[in-house]
Amino acid sequence: MHIGGMRTALFNWLWARHTGGKFILRIDDTDRQRNNDEALRPILAAFKWLDMGWDEGPEIGGPHGPYFQSQRGEIYQRAADRLLKDKKAYRDFETPAEVQQQREAADKEKRPFISSRKSLELSDAEVEKLVAERKPYVIRFLVPRGTTVALDDVVRGHVEWDASLIADPVIMRGDGTPLYNFATVVDDAAMEITHVIRAEEHLSNTPPQILMHQALGHTLPIFAHIPFVTAPGTTKKLSKREIKKYRENPKFRKMFEDADRVFPQIGLGNSETLNPVMVEYYEKIGFLPHAVFNSLARLGWSLDDRTEFMTRATIVENFTLDRIVKNPAGLDPDKLYSFQTHWMGQLTLEEKIARVLPYLIAAKLVAPSPDAAEREYLARVVQTLGERLKVSSDILEARDFFVADEALEYDDATFQKRMTPEGTSERLQRFRERLTSIEPFEAGPIEEAFRTFVDSEKIKPADLIHVLRLAVTGKSTGPGLFECLGLLGRQRSLNRIDRALSRLG
Secondary structure, eight states, rough: OOOHHHHHHHHHHHHHHHHTTTOBOOOOOOOOOOSSHHHHHHHHHHHHHHHHHSSTTTTBBBBTTOGGGGGOHHHHHHHHHEEEEEEETEEOOHHHHHHHHHHHHHTTTOOOOOOGGGGSSSOOHHHHHHOOOOOOOOEOOOOTTEEEEEEEEEETEEEEEGGGGGGOOOOOOSOBOHHHHHHHHHHHHHTTTOOEEEEEGGGHHHHHHHHHHHHTTTTOOOOEEOOOOOOTTSSSSSGGGGHHHHTTOTTHHHHHHHHHHHGGGGSSSOOOTTTTBBHHHOOOOOOOOOOOHHHHHSBOOOOSSOOOOOHHHHHHHHOOGGGGSSSSEOOOHHHHHHHHHHHHOOOOOOOHHHHHHHHHHHHSSOOOSOOHHHHHHHHHHHHHHHGGOGGGGGGGGGGGGOOOGGGGOHHHHHHHHHHSSTTEEEEEEEHHHTTTTTOSHHHHHHHHHHHHHHHHHHHOHHHHHHHHHHHHHHHSSSOOHHHHHHHHOHHHHHHHHHHHHHHHO
16 A cells, blocks of 8 residues: 555545544455455555544445445446437447557647547447447547536635547446546445545546536535645655665665665565555554554644644544645655654553564564563663664664574674774773672663773773673664663673673684
């Protein structure tokens, strides 16, 4: 499920909830090449993850079913037959090659392509004969030329189109399947849709849809064409086709790097299989559902000029179409992380543990059913990480707290830089001896002993603190060093220092 498409769905969901209406989930699967269960799974999963339940639709049913367009063929056929009977549609026997030639000629002459309507010159008897002979054809809607199509869009305002410049759209293929514009019109009327809230790129689809609604005698729904979601730092629509470019996008790069770091550890491939254009990425990388919900709600809509963080209830209560902006809304990873950090900070310790534990289990860093002691240790790790734990998968950055001492890994370049300067190993050895007698072995006493030691050695704290951190965690950065030592405990800290010293030879 595309993150931009999810934002559009969210606006529909919010409007339905705000007004006490019904949110109907319909699967537009008229494109048979894309009609499969594999495509449906992430769509439903995204709605469920964001807790955006639907009142009617797949898995639930309802009075307006079926909810897959691929299962509504008879409904579309009846509507098409009605338009044919009323002479508001016609069978077009021109071949695709002939139509393409006409399009190319229009392009060459720099004029709009308008259907030739040669098939309208055929008599009813000739049409029946061609149909009986199984000559291929499509059904086209007959656009009433010489008229103006007008729309008062909730977001875009008043819009008009000259119907004389609109080509007769195909509404049914030769195999009897409907095209999107026609199926949407028929379904919106049949399902009693009152509001159509969709991305602004669909604005060009609206004039033929309005004409079809009128031809079928429908009451027009209210249209609201909302701004599309742009890629970070650009004015172009966020698109799955631009994934390669997004990898080099400065604002997006970290998200791709996080995917390549995290997903292999938990058996989910990498950023080739899940990327930040997909809703599933945010779920699997460890964002909170409400953080994404809150962030998407703010993409093109605002409560006021200052409020960013809002509960679901606040958003539903205040969501109105008049506060949707016309300009494109940029997906901003920094703001996404801001929302995530805020809502992560609202969780209790137990809730954070519940969020991070599946990642540790998937990475085989803890047992599937940790005992009380292991959970207590995990709680201490989570507390030590503090605000460094931005998304749930960040717990994997603390894997050094969970691996066996002999399995701790060092980056060779960092190890050489920090550990090999003259006198470093001897100094580390002397401080190791201090650690053997610190009581209690906790952050406060350890820090006090450290300060006393560097004073006695007449060195700067930085001369030892980076070396010590690297020895016990394998990294040059991380949470407070003294908290790390206290968390690991005396024996594990000593074991790791010994291993680092042994590595130095």
